[in-house]
Amino acid sequence: MPDRRNDPLENRILLPAEISDTAGVPPEGYLEAEGLSAEVLTNRQLAWRRFRRHKAAMASLVIFGIIVILTLLAPVVAPFGFEEQFITRALEPPSRDFWFGTDRLGRDVLTRVLYGGRVSILVGIGVALASALIGTVIGAIAGFFGGRIDTILMRFTDAMLALPALVFLIVVGRILGSSVFIIVLVLTLVFWMPLARIVRGQFLSLKEKEFVEAARALGAKSGRIIFRHILPNTVGPITVTVTLLVAGAILSEATLSFLGFGIQLPTPSWGNMIADSRGQLTTSPWMLWFPGLALIITVICVNFLGDGLRDALDPTQRKSS
Amino acid sequence: MVRYTVRRIFITIPILLVMSVLTFMGARAVASPEAALRFNPRVRPEDIARYREQLGLDDSEFVQYTRWLGKFITGDLGNSLVARRPVGEMLAEALRNTMVLAIVALTVSLLIGVLIGIIAAVRQNSWFDYTTTGLSLLGIATPVFLVGLMLQLVLGVYLQRWLNTSEPIFYTAGMTSPGTQGFDLMDRLRHIALPATALAVQLIAVYSRYMRASLLEVLNSDYIRTARSKGISERRVLTKHGVRTALIPLTTQAAIDIGLLVGGLIITEVIFAWPGMGTLFLQALFDGDYVVILPWLMITAAAVFIANLIADLLYAVLDPRIRYA
Numbered sequence: 001m002p003d004r005r006n007d008p009l010e011n012r013i014l015l016p017a018e019i020s021d022t023a024g025v026p027p028e029g030y031l032e033a034e035g036l037s038a039e040v041l042t043n044r045q046l047a048w049r050r051f052r053r054h055k056a057a058m059a060s061l062v063i064f065g066i067i068v069i070l071t072l073l074a075p076v077v078a079p080f081g082f083e084e085q086f087i088t089r090a091l092e093p094p095s096r097d098f099w100f101g102t103d104r105l106g107r108d109v110l111t112r113v114l115y116g117g118r119v120s121i122l123v124g125i126g127v128a129l130a131s132a133l134i135g136t137v138i139g140a141i142a143g144f145f146g147g148r149i150d151t152i153l154m155r156f157t158d159a160m161l162a163l164p165a166l167v168f169l170i171v172v173g174r175i176l177g178s179s180v181f182i183i184v185l186v187l188t189l190v191f192w193m194p195l196a197r198i199v200r201g202q203f204l205s206l207k208e209k210e211f212v213e214a215a216r217a218l219g220a221k222s223g224r225i226i227f228r229h230i231l232p233n234t235v236g237p238i239t240v241t242v243t244l245l246v247a248g249a250i251l252s253e254a255t256l257s258f259l260g261f262g263i264q265l266p267t268p269s270w271g272n273m274i275a276d277s278r279g280q281l282t283t284s285p286w287m288l289w290f291p292g293l294a295l296i297i298t299v300i301c302v303n304f305l306g307d308g309l310r311d312a313l314d315p316t317q318r319k320s321s
Numbered sequence: 322m323v324r325y326t327v328r329r330i331f332i333t334i335p336i337l338l339v340m341s342v343l344t345f346m347g348a349r350a351v352a353s354p355e356a357a358l359r360f361n362p363r364v365r366p367e368d369i370a371r372y373r374e375q376l377g378l379d380d381s382e383f384v385q386y387t388r389w390l391g392k393f394i395t396g397d398l399g400n401s402l403v404a405r406r407p408v409g410e411m412l413a414e415a416l417r418n419t420m421v422l423a424i425v426a427l428t429v430s431l432l433i434g435v436l437i438g439i440i441a442a443v444r445q446n447s448w449f450d451y452t453t454t455g456l457s458l459l460g461i462a463t464p465v466f467l468v469g470l471m472l473q474l475v476l477g478v479y480l481q482r483w484l485n486t487s488e489p490i491f492y493t494a495g496m497t498s499p500g501t502q503g504f505d506l507m508d509r510l511r512h513i514a515l516p517a518t519a520l521a522v523q524l525i526a527v528y529s530r531y532m533r534a535s536l537l538e539v540l541n542s543d544y545i546r547t548a549r550s551k552g553i554s555e556r557r558v559l560t561k562h563g564v565r566t567a568l569i570p571l572t573t574q575a576a577i578d579i580g581l582l583v584g585g586l587i588i589t590e591v592i593f594a595w596p597g598m599g600t601l602f603l604q605a606l607f608d609g610d611y612v613v614i615l616p617w618l619m620i621t622a623a624a625v626f627i628a629n630l631i632a633d634l635l636y637a638v639l640d641p642r643i644r645y646a
Contacts, residue, residue: 155332162333162629163340164621166584167602171340171347174606251464255588258466259603274467281470282478292467299462 050312057308060301067298071117080108082115083266091284101286103276109287113294116268120250121298123184123269127249130188132242135195136231142196143203144226154200157193165190169252173261183262187249195241202234236313243306247299254295270295326630337622344618345386348611353378354402356609376402389615398616403608408616411601416620418496419586419597426517427582430524431575437525438532438571439564442540453529460526465585469519469592476515491515494594516593520585524578531574536567569639576632580625 041049052058070077079099090106092098100109142153169186176182206212207230215229256262257271265272270291277287354376355369373379377388392399398408437457441450477493484490492498492512501508539545540563548558587599594600598617605613 159332159336162580162625163336164580164583164625166587167618167621168340168343170603170606171344174347175343247462251462255464255466255584258464259588259591274470278470281474285474288470288474292471295464295467296459296462300458303458303462 047312051308054304054308054311056304057311060304060308063297064301064305067117067294067301068121071114071121074111074114074118078108078111078114080111082112082268083107084111091280093284094286100290101284103273103287104280104284109273109290112268112273113270113290116270116273116291117294117298119180119263119267119269120253120271120295123180123187123253123263124246124250124302126184127187127191127253128242128245130184131192131195131245131249132238134188135192136199136234136238138192139196139199139201140203140226140231143200144207144222144230146204150200153196157196160190161193163190165252166255169256170259170261173256178262178264180263183253183256187252187256191245191249191252195238195245198237198241199234202237203230206230206233240306240310240314243302243309247302247306250295250299250302325633329626329630333622333626337619340622341390341615341618342386344614345382345389345611348606348609348614349382349385353609378402385611389612393616393619399612401605401613402610404610404613408613411613412598412616412620415596415598415601418595419590419599422513422516422520422589422595422597423582423586425513426520426524427575429517430521430528433521434525434528435532435568435571437529439536439559441529441533442536442567443559445537450533454533457526457530460522461530463522465519465523465588466592468522469516469589472515472519473592476518496596516589516595519592520582520589523585524582527578528571528575532567532571535570536563539563539567569636572639573632573636576628576635579628583621583625 074082084107086102086106086108088106089098089102090104092102094101098108098110100113103109103112138153138157142150142157168190172186172189173183176186207225212225212229215225220229253262253269254271254274257269258275260272260275263269263272265276273291274288274295277284277291281288355372355378377385380388389399398412400406401408401411404411437453441453444450473493476491477489480491481489490511491514493515496509496512497505498508498512545558545562548562549555553561586597587602589595590597590599591603598621602614602617604610605617
């Protein structure tokens with residue numbers, strides 16, 4: 001260790017072993033030894049602290065967590081099977097036996113809301129992750145290499161953005177079919193563009209930064225610069241966008257299923273349950289309210305989560321609210 | 322600007338062609354236009370065969386598509402395979418009905434959205450700001466089809482029940498009452514109220530958020546401080562300097578959202594049985610009526626393309642800082 005007495009705190013030379021993701025954070029006990037006191041926080045702890053301050057996001061984290069756990073445990077917590085019918089008790093309003101009422105085939109609506117949530121959330125998260133992959137790859141290539149590649153990729157992205165998404169979804173879904181896998185695939189085709197643009201923007205500005213220049217001067221190859229130096233710095237904006245994509249994908253899946261091009265009955269999804277309520281809307285409105293409420297609550301929670309993550313991970317991009 | 326426009330047209334044409342092939346496949350893959358005839362016991366198999374031959378449905382899909390494309394380029398839209406009416410006439414009628422719905426919904430949501438946004442920005446952190454922010458978050462999280470169904474249930478059915486009237490205040494289906502002669506404004510309004518509201522809810526939510534953010538940014542800028550320090554009244558600062566500048570990004574956003582509006586229109590029209598482009602699209606898709614659906618796609622894509630182009634150009638015109646190479 002260098003002589004501390006002549007070494008100002010901020011200019012302390014870091015030994016190679018100390019350079020890690022906690023770089024810049026003095027080793028434990030160091031400040032106390034200097035007679036100073038301060039709380040030592042890593043970036044992750046700082047982000048968590050900022051996230052915790054966002055009350056709506058914290059509440060949403062809890063509610064969304066409960067929804068996810070309940071839907072994942074649907075086979076355990078649901079009172080009935082999702083295809084189990086009580087024909088003699090069809091279209092019954094909410095009661096002690098059927099908390100959310102029954103549908104026209106005498107199936108328990110609560111059970112189907114739980115199972116439907118599995119499909120909706122699975123599709124939402126699946127689409128967001130797949131879009132993250134495609135969007136990041138396209139955005140990174142366009143932003144890093146620039147020039148003609150950038151022009152072609154971005155023109156393509158813009159053109160895809162200008163396409164009426166629902167028409168595309170309906171048409172392609174009709175050709176390919178409507179299994180959960182296909183729905184995720186098709187939705188991904190119209191969801192990767194915003195991410196590609198954001199990642200490209202990040203790459204455009206980050207690749208000019210000194211640390212990238214330094215890496216290049218040290219002889220790092222493009223691949224290494226992209227994956228080790230630039231990409232870790234874009235994790236914040238990517239996480240925020242992907243979270244918001246989850247909400248968008250859940251809504252789109254519901255819309256597609258509502259129109260009959262998404263998840264097919266008898267497999268429940270919130271969208272097709274709402275579509276199924278149309279026939280007896282005036283007499284059995286609970287068939288609309290409960291899946292509808294589940295859908296709205298979930299989407300609001302995910303939106304708030306995205307908002308909180310923006311505050312936590314990407315403080316410069318904060319919305320003016 | 323001209324070069325920019327031309328370049329955009331060139332990138333759009335191949336995408337539109339791919340999209341039209343996909344749409345053709347989507348229409349023809351599952352359904353066939355003579356499907357309805359098959360269930361009619363009075364139609365003999367020979368008749369169906371003759372029908373298919375007449376319409377060229379026995380040719381390969383490639384031949385059918387290229388034949389359609391050749392006619393389309395020369396401006397010959399032909400007749401619908403199912404309804405047997407001229408496609409141009411069907412599309413014109415549907416487009417007119419959709420435009421009425423879209424323009425009413427868009428105008429209402431722009432007016433209300435901008436107004437809410439302005440008040441929320443001027444009275445930042447007031448109860449009005451918090452309430453409208455909360456409501457708009459709710460509006461953004463509620464898909465159009467859910468809004469539509471809830472409106473039908475509450476304002477269509479329940480309202481009639483509560484008021485105990487013999488007929489509903491707001492109709493939940495169609496564009497006019499059956500048997501209405503000529504143009505009856507009240508009747509039209511009672512039909513359009515719910516679908517237009519269903520479309521507007523999400524738009525108002527988005528526009529008000531957008532306007533609020535945009536106006537706040539403007540109000541915090543240097544030139545507004547200059548205007549204020551020169552002693553211009555707060556009202557004049559807002560109307561002459563603030564709102565005008567804040568409207569620029571909103572204008573372009575509204576134009577970009579036309580693509581989204583197409584989706585919203587399809588859903589709204591299905592729910593409220595509005596005889597417009599959305600209804601026509603789904604009907605033609607289920608019928609396998611590619612002669613209707615392909616020009617439909619071209620019109621829709623053109624509308625979205627033009628709206629996007631206007632958005633870009635408008636942005637450059639309104640905001641002198643932007644230039645397109």
